[in-house]
Amino acid sequence: MERLSLRDGAARSLRQQIVSGALRSGSLYSIGDIAQQLGTSPTPIREALLELENDGLVELVRNRGFRIREISRADIKEIHAIRVMLEVPAIEALAAMDPVPDLSDAEALCRRCARAAEMNDIIGFLAFDRDFHLALIAKLGNRRLTDTIGTLRDQTRLYGLHNFGEGGLTGSTDEHLALLEAVRRRDPATAGALLRHHLDHVVGDWAGHAVPADLPVT
Known part of the structure; x- marks a missing residue:
């Protein structure tokens, strides 16, 4: 239950930062840096990013982090x-x-x-x-x-x-x-x-x- 709450909290925070423009389209971000910013470990961040990738909001970049998708x-x-x-x-x-x-x-x-x-x-x-x-x-x-x-x-x-x-x-x-x-x-x-x-x-x-x-x- 705690893991689920951490993932959900991370997903909500990332979603808010994406739609507000705090995380910019096309930019590459480090999972470790985001985990530090949110005061959690990288694991719930990775789990949250899988959800956001499925929603078409981010693109995971192997061994580098994630990128906010651009939209035309x-x-x-x-x-x-x-x-x-x-x-x-x-x-x-x-x-x-x-x-x-x-x-x-x-x-x-x-x-x-x-x-x-x-x-x-x-x-x-x-x-x-x-x-x-x-x-x-x-x-x-x-x-x-x-x-x-x-x-x-x-x-x-x-x-x-x-x-x-x-x-x-x-x-x-x-x-x-x-x-x-x-x-x-x-x-x-x-x-x-x-x-x-x-x-x-x-x-x-x-x-x-x-x-x-x-x-x-x-």
Whole structure:
């Protein structure tokens, strides 16, 4: 159990550093250095990296360490299209549920996002933002769907955080609140439209440009 906790903790920390840009795409890192930074042995780091490699976030380099995978604008377009196909119908299905599921965990994560935004804590915000969206999807009870969306979200963020400053954090928090309210009042059409808008502009913020106009509309 302790080994599993160490691996999970290392994976979460590495994931946060990757998506925040603290670990840069294309750069090579030493497993020993990362283990020292996190105050653990190399073994849970290696185990965590196997998970992240499977998720398409890192590439293990034999006898040298690991490299953060690079992602292109074409990759962003493909991932965005898949996310829209999966996440928009999922949130619409959630908003159609009767009775409305318990949203207290998502509400708590939304508040944590807001506090992180107020402090301009990008790393904290990213962690709570990811957990917020996945907490909503998890209400559908489809673990594979939740895991797939989580992986796609992380891959999107490999592109960078060029324009995601303080204003972007606050804007995303406002959209979280609106999305929660649409789900709470069982309004699938509004929930789907809000999430589609959220995905379009947030992915553009990651990449430093608007989402390309030639993306398919679903």
